[in-house]
Amino acid sequence: MIIQENGEIADGIYSLGSTWAPLFLIDGENPVLIDAGFSFLGEIYAREIRKITGTRQPSCLVLTHAHFDHCGAAGVLKSIFPKLKIAASAKAKKILQRPNAVKLIKQLNKEAADGARESGLDLGLKDWRSFEPFEVDITLKEGSTIRISENCILKALETPGHTWDCLSYYIDPQKALFTGEAAGIAGHNGHIYSEWLVNYDSYYKSLKKLSQLDVMVLGPGHNFIFTEKDARQYLQASLKECVKYLALIVNCLAEENKDLQQVANRIKKLEYDQQPEPKQTESAYMLNLKARIKTVLRRVEKEEKMAKK
Ligand SMILES: [Zn+2]
The missing domain is CATH 1.10.287 (Helix Hairpins)
Incomplete structure (x- = not known):
């Protein structure tokens, strides 16, 4: 199946906010969030998280990489959910400590909000939040795990190539894989866009590694979610496309x-x-x-x- 809407995409796994910049929630004893899209959507992400977790707070937000459209609302969410810990690769942590990088992330988030406003996007937002700098509390590397509940574990995979700081996340037992841009992005015309920015061979190797996993749900960083046969087909097609x-x-x-x-x-x-x-x-x-x-x-x-x- 190819899913184009927000909501529950697998048992206890939700896509929230906007399909263009989704935040994924894996619910359990310790709810985990994956990526935090744009700053201006912060209030919407928080509202939708609360709808699912009620009075429980998300425990951890894991970032795929430090690009502005994947970490935009991280600081906003931390201010709304004070117990939230933010996790990312050591390279992403370093990037987020650089004043120039933070300035650029802030600027690009402002431009995204201006663009959304100009296009007349009505999100019912009371508060268009701007980027709030934040610290990465937990660094993850290949094989690092986060326990979501007794039977549910998130595992980090190093998948460089789009950028050097990219991590993908695999959730067991749902066999759900979240790749940021490490596996390319499908456009609304059906084409899969290859997204290597720093190194082709690393990107190919990362994609090959991802394509060998047993995947039932695949959430690339934008637009669509793929399940079952479509998830496996997507990864194979993305590999071919990048060659x-x-x-x-x-x-x-x-x-x-x-x-x-x-x-x-x-x-x-x-x-x-x-x-x-x-x-x-x-x-x-x-x-x-x-x-x-x-x-x-x-x-x-x-x-x-x-x-x-
Ligand atoms: Zn990116």
Whole structure:
């Protein structure tokens, strides 16, 4: 099944807030939250969490990575739920201690809120919260676990490639996997967008590792949730797509004599211009695309050097 709405997606597992920037709640004795989307949605996430947990407070928020649209409301949620502990990788913790990174996260969250307001989005919000800096209380690495209830455990998996700080989370016994952007993102046109920003080979390796898990529910960081056959198919399709996408960039680099801007323009035409709304802003897309092409260019140049030896 491909789920496009919020609500309970598996036994005790909920997708809340907005499908564009969902917060996942795994309910149990110690309710755990995964990712915290945009700051301005903070009040909505909190309201929807309370609907499910009642007077119990969520115990822990785990972050897939320190991008603005995945940790935006973390500080807001901490102020609403004072006992909430925030967990992430050691690399994410470091990023979140850098004043410049915090400034950028804050700015991008403000722009996202402005954009939502301008588009006339009516969320019934009394309070459009802005980003509140926060500290990571618990650092997680490959194999770290968090106990949600006697029979339910969250396990962290290191899945670098989108960024270096990426963790994915596997919930047992529901066999639910939450990947942030480590497994790409499906667009509303059905295409799976490969999301490596820092390194193609790490991204591929991480995706391969994820595709070998026994998965019944898959929640990538945006848009859709996949279950059963569709979850397994998604991971296989995403792997194929990233190989194809690498070949496309390598090809364009050769044809355009490694001219980054030309390659970016060509790929934008094929990819972004065809993509239906909602999609990221053009400037954000181009920034990410150029980062992606640069990593491929470095890879091509390394291979050329090796071939000369
Ligand atoms: Zn990201």
